Amino acid sequence: MGKEMFIHISKCKLYAKLVGENKGKPTVIMDAGYGDFSKAWNSVLKEISMLSSVLIYDRAGLGRSEPSSNPRTSREMVKELKELLSEAKIKPPNILAGHSFGGVNMRMFATEYPNEVSGLVLIDSSPEDNRERFLPTMSQDFQQVYNKQFVYEGNYDEFMESLKQLKDTKQKLNVPLIVLSAGKKAHYSMGSQKLFWILFFS
Template identity: 60%
Template sequence: MRANKIALEESFVEIDGFKIFTKLYEKKQEKPTVVMDSGYGDYSKAWDNIIYEVMKFANVFVYDRAGLGRSEKSPNSRTSLEMVKELKAVLTKLKLNPPYILVGHSFGGVNVRLFATQFPNDIAGVVLVDSTPVDYKERFLPTMSKEFQEAYNKQFIYEGTYEEFMASLSQLKKEQRYLDNIPMIVLSAGKKAHYSKESQELWNEMQKEILDISGKSELVIAENSAHYIQNDEPFVVIDAIKRMIEY
């Protein structure tokens, strides 16, 4: 195989009696592996719009969390702490050695922040893509319309319950530690669907507050993106990841 040829390896990794579907795009270079974690109810296909660009300059790992996509269900609770343990077990079993660049979208951002807290020595950088703030329920959700809140609460049927999702936010709030010199880029969607001007400003402000957990952090507002920045402005995400690789 030529040094510049990219290989795709798909595999089912068994942990705790169930199998997780994974994809590794490998470019045989001495670079950190980019580990991508999707939002609530999403799986690896959520990254399709950017993955072929990212794999030009990095080793890339994507996977389907338990019970989603091609992965089997887990007997463990669907909270971030359990998901982080499962991800760590999968990476270890595949012998994908750190350091990692963690990229998390929405709820996946909760997971990667918790992963970075649990295993800081494994992390070379973090990119948060419109990540869910820890105080979303208390501060943000009450500012939205009754219809929005009802629709939001009814969505929790694909991956864990509403209670487990909120437990995940509580876990992050409890476990979060200062990430010291781990670089972090926070991407905030600047054109959220169904948001008033005031709600949009609050959302951007709450994304900005996440910067406080790292000594090397930066906020980028994707002005023309709704929640899926990787679809609406893919090169905003690609550029953030590339900058982490080159950090």
């Protein structure tokens, strides 16, 4: 079942759930994709929690968490996550796992707090060159649908600012890294799928 918590941070209250026991191992911190929240991990939570403790949470304004007056950019979300971990007494170093936009946040967290990260798992993570290199390889119809999705958590400009924040760090991370990709996607062009592999595996 796990331990459910509502953690007070400076601007709001965040929902989090801690499952499993760490038994001296790093806790796995999981961050969902844009507009999604902790329920996104339900199908894998039990299996991962057999290895160590796992913390899933809802970013501000999503799921059971209160909205925050902070900008909905990656840097602000990372600050909020740092506060949550401190208040919940989750001791570093931890393993960070992020899906899609959550991958951007976890990469930013690892850049801001490198000594608190023992490993990084990126699951179909959004590349920082998304607008400049990735989107132009897609059809116009796809790009229009993509650009209209930013209504759940921050707007298009805040999402792109998050990618810029990550790109501007220009810092190489010295942590173990695993990159997971869903493989071929019917709605992705061949060029975009090849580019994804170049961005993450070259």
